[in-house]
Amino acid sequence: MSVENIQKINFEFREKLNSVAEGFRHNFCYQCGACVGDCPANNYSGTFNPRIILLKALLGMEKDLISPDSEIWNCTNCYTCWERCPQDVRPIDVIIALKNLCQRLGQAPDIIHKISNSVMESGITTTVTSATVRRREQYNLPPVRDYAVDEIKKIIGSK
């Protein structure tokens, strides 16, 4: 193999990842693989692998990681990798940082925007319907409260 074909580490991407909350943790991964054995997404997909995701982050493989179809979206958010990691890398937190980066770069799947918009526009992730109101009455529960949307709008999105 000629020297020209050797892939170089994309440090620019790693800097971008460092700038997102908890993204810096990827720097401490020494690729031991403790995160893989009990990862349900790994056991059930055969393709999702938290160690490989961390390796790609270390190499700065932006194209593989930053897209709505990236393997990162198959994470089940079970937190087992955080539990197992001897280095406190918290692979799930790096995956979440990668997801935040996708969102910033317009590469997050629609469902992320749909649910987040609901929180920003109504204060909750689900929708209050007439059935909600009726059922809460039926079970003698307090009525749905005011979800302080105005306050939420004031405290989010400021960089």
Next chain:
Amino acid sequence: MMTTKYPWFEAAVRKTTAVIGMELVDIEGFTCCPDPIYFQAYDKIDWYTIAARNIALAEAVGHDIITTCSGCTATLSEVNLTLKKDMELKDKVNKRLKKIGMKYNGTINVRHAVTVVRDDIGFDRVAETVTRPLNHLKVGVHYGCHLLKPSHVMNVDDPDHPTILDRFIEATGAKPIHHEKTLLCCGRACMTDSISSNMVVDILESIKANNADCMGLICPTCFDEFDTGQIILGRKLKRNFSVPVIYSFQLLGLAQGMTLEEVGLNMHKVKFDKILEAVPA
């Protein structure tokens, strides 16, 4: 999710905790925690900020936050613990909260209702409130991820050998059944349906193989995945799983003599009635 989609879970919590001697206080102005999956994936700093606002509301009245949903517990516990330790982040969040005249101080704790039941009330006291012991009912335990992990954040139980739900179920007179997939994730957050579907099928089959009458859990998102999810999956795979799913506080409600309707079991997609024939009236 519980407020809007599963209000009968909330009813079961309010009714049963009153019987065992827990006083709950509603706090005005709470919003979505927000959820630890989609909103955290959107923007973690916004996620910290909205959660900190909710915690600050509880701080203002001097109460711990008691959660009844594992996802809410995950968000509020992680944010609370992180902000208590990370002063730089706390300042950043407080700068945002200042815009609405609020401040996060880090003076309270976030606790899941089942830990309050275990640690403050005690399962013995819970058992004393049981008027209709659910003897003969075998409950396949499903812990779900966010009640337990990350363990030093959640501070609930040993994530690999948990007992809290087993003991909760035992207090109702029912028999908790551990099965091969007791600790497997429900898969809900995974964006590829086929991956999560296979997890759901394995868990349901594991429960059936161990002759449990139903599945007992504590997380409304897991519930969604196993109740409605079971029907959708059954249609797709042309299979009838017939594993009724019950939220732990509904189980306690039944044991305290409440009716199927009072705890909302008649609202579940997979019907529960037949199972109760085994329970003395």
